[in-house]
Amino acid sequence: MIFRRRTIRRFKQEPIKLEKLKKLINFARVAPMARNIQALEFIIVHNPEIRSKLFPLVNWAGSLPEDQRTPEKGREPTAYIIVLVNTKIKSTYVDFDVGAAVENILLGAVHFELSSCWMGSINREKIRRLFKIPEYYEIKHVISLGYPDEESIIEPYEDSFKYWKDEYGRLHVPKRSLEDIIFKVY
Numbered sequence: 001m002i003f004r005r006r007t008i009r010r011f012k013q014e015p016i017k018l019e020k021l022k023k024l025i026n027f028a029r030v031a032p033m034a035r036n037i038q039a040l041e042f043i044i045v046h047n048p049e050i051r052s053k054l055f056p057l058v059n060w061a062g063s064l065p066e067d068q069r070t071p072e073k074g075r076e077p078t079a080y081i082i083v084l085v086n087t088k089i090k091s092t093y094v095d096f097d098v099g100a101a102v103e104n105i106l107l108g109a110v111h112f113e114l115s116s117c118w119m120g121s122i123n124r125e126k127i128r129r130l131f132k133i134p135e136y137y138e139i140k141h142v143i144s145l146g147y148p149d150e151e152s153i154i155e156p157y158e159d160s161f162k163y164w165k166d167e168y169g170r171l172h173v174p175k176r177s178l179e180d181i182i183f184k185v186y
């Protein structure tokens with residue numbers, strides 16, 4: 001499950017059932033939260049017209065050359081989840097809560113054979129206007145979702161964290177080795 005979750009940025013156009021998207025939010029609902037304060041709320045975007053308005057407000061694959069970043073027409077996400085923080089609910093370690101909730105969504109997506117891209121490089125101002133999100137909500141991230149139309153392969157880390165695409169359009173993502181990240185064993 002963990003190894004099957006890879007960031008994917010090209011999707012088949014088969015729609016995702018709303019019921020599945022709600023189940024992903026349900027996985028986020030029970031994520032660990034500091035002091036059990038639950039300030040996170042979510043917007044589900046699956047309507048094609050609204051999707052096409054959100055698409056230009058997210059930025060894809062900053063490490064790749066510009067012409068390889070953005071999904072081509074017909075390979076866009078078929079749903080999005082926008083992660084919000086309701087600031088009327090005072091939380092202390094909200095960024096950790098966001099991380100735990102988002103990871104639950106990403107792993108839940110794998111369970112449904114879906115792929116995802118967690119996105120922090122987004123136009124928050126325009127997203128706020130598009131969805132009429134009140135000021136007391138902080139817009140954290142967007143999760144792009146869909147059935148995968150791209151392959152991603154884990155590579156051994158050598159001297160750069162930059163991921164790359166090969167001539168067949170496959171993504172290669174370097175990861176540090178297990179031996180390298182176990183600092184000490186007692």
Ligand SMILES: Cc1cc2nc3c(=O)[nH]c(=O)nc-3n(C[C@H](O)[C@H](O)[C@H](O)COP(=O)(O)O)c2cc1C
Pocket residue numbers: 005006007008009059060061062117118119120121122152163173
């Ligand atoms: C907090 C966060 C923000 C990210 N923002 C973006 C983004 O704006 N656009 C994008 O294409 N990918 C984004 N990513 C995806 C990373 O590029 C991806 O996780 C990384 O390349 C490692 O690939 P992997 O998820 O397949 O292991 C983000 C990931 C995280 C955790």
